[in-house]
Amino acid sequence: MSMRIRAMAMVTAVLLGGGATGIALAPAANAAPYFGIDGGGAVTNDWEDEENLGVEAYARGNAIALWETVLWADGALWEDDEGEWRPFKKSQIDGSFGPETESATQWWQSRHNLPETDGIVVSESWDFAQTRLQSLPGNIVQYKGDARNVNFKRVGGKYQVKLKNVGSWKNAHYRTVG
Numbered sequence: 001m002s003m004r005i006r007a008m009a010m011v012t013a014v015l016l017g018g019g020a021t022g023i024a025l026a027p028a029a030n031a032a033p034y035f036g037i038d039g040g041g042a043v044t045n046d047w048e049d050e051e052n053l054g055v056e057a058y059a060r061g062n063a064i065a066l067w068e069t070v071l072w073a074d075g076a077l078w079e080d081d082e083g084e085w086r087p088f089k090k091s092q093i094d095g096s097f098g099p100e101t102e103s104a105t106q107w108w109q110s111r112h113n114l115p116e117t118d119g120i121v122v123s124e125s126w127d128f129a130q131t132r133l134q135s136l137p138g139n140i141v142q143y144k145g146d147a148r149n150v151n152f153k154r155v156g157g158k159y160q161v162k163l164k165n166v167g168s169w170k171n172a173h174y175r176t177v178g
Contacts, residue, residue: 038157
């Protein structure tokens with residue numbers, strides 16, 4: 001056997017043996033668990049077990065941007081410091097649960113006669129919102145809002161939201177913005 005064939009045989013043996021296994025398993029073993037809006041199973045029960053969102057609970061993240069998109073789709077209003085009601089605009093979808101998002105959530109909860117109207121997105125809010133989800137081709141999930149319909153994606157069991165400041169689809173993670 002030539003020196004070249006022997007060298008190739010040794011490299012192949014190493015790659016097929018323990019060396020390749022260690023390399024292949026390392027990324028999976030070190031991968032952080034996903035902590036975002038779950039998109040596994042039927043669309044009709046996607047949002048029934050999501051985390052609470054609010055000023056003091058996951059106040060920044062792409063999951064907030066997903067919720068703000070729901071508010072915008074439903075034509076939510078928020079109350080400013082002077083007591084004036086203003087429309088929640090698409091430009092306010094920023095992944096930050098501030099006073100405007102909290103006020104718009106209170107309006108949204110009241111409009112839909114939910115038991116909680118404190119501006120914290122709890123299971124009743126998620127449950128009601130998921131009744132408006134519809135699966136479309138191409139991993140698209142459409143939210144049928146009162147003012148407009150909006151689309152999300154479900155990829156690999158994870159919801160994605162399109163962010164205005166990034167211009168691309170991002171996982172709806174509870175702690176990551178952008």
